[in-house]
Amino acid sequence: MNPQEHPELDAFLSRLRRGDVLSGTVAAIERFGVFVRLDDGPAHPLFPGVGFVTAPELTWRHVFDMSDVVAVGERVTGEFLQYDTWNMEARLSLKALQPDPLRSFAAGQEFRGTVSKVVPFGVFVRIADGVEGLIADPDLALVGEEVDVVITDVDLPRRRLVLSVR
Incomplete structure (x- = not known):
């Protein structure tokens, strides 16, 4: 899209700064992301909304299936990430306004979890809703089995929990 053909939309998007909080209504859910009709600013000439959220930015x-997180017609609030000048969209993050669940975990904590996946390099264990850690022993357990684990490391930058058997 050419910003010069849509000066009102370009002016609105150009004024936004990273970290601005924008609200709107989910207008459409597609396989590649969620369109949000923003409360402020002009309508988009082609898309159902000026705001756009990719799957990784919906939740932690x-x-x-993005429909498990949001529904068409639902009110949402997100943090502005960037102006996508190619599509003339405001890229948003809903998860940026949600608490990071990994921050509530620390080395030494003990849990009873469920094996969610076995891979050649280890076993993934779900210890809370949406929170999994890795035990580096692929022969330890089967999917669905419950195991007692201890957190040995929390790597926030890489978004990983390292576990060992208790």
């Missing part, structure tokens, strides 16, 4: 949890 892993998402397979």
Whole structure:
């Protein structure tokens, strides 16, 4: 899209700064993201909304179906990330305004969790809703089995919990 053909929309998007909080209504859910009709600013000439949220920016949890997180017509609030000049959209993050669940975990904490996946390098164990950690022993357990674990490391930058068997 050419910003010169839509000066009102370009002016609105150009004024936004990273960290601005924007609200609106979910206008459409597509396989590639969620369109949000913003409360402020002009309508988009082609898309159902000027705001756009990709799957990784919806929530801290892993998402397979974006409809499990939001619904068309739902009110949402997100943090402005950037002006996508190619599509003339405001890229938003809903998860930026939610508490990071990993910050509530610390090394030494003990949990009873459920094995969610076995891979060649280890076993993933779900210890809370949307929170999994890795035990580096692929022969430890089967999917669905419950195990007692201890957190040995919380790596916030890489978004990983390292676990060991208790």
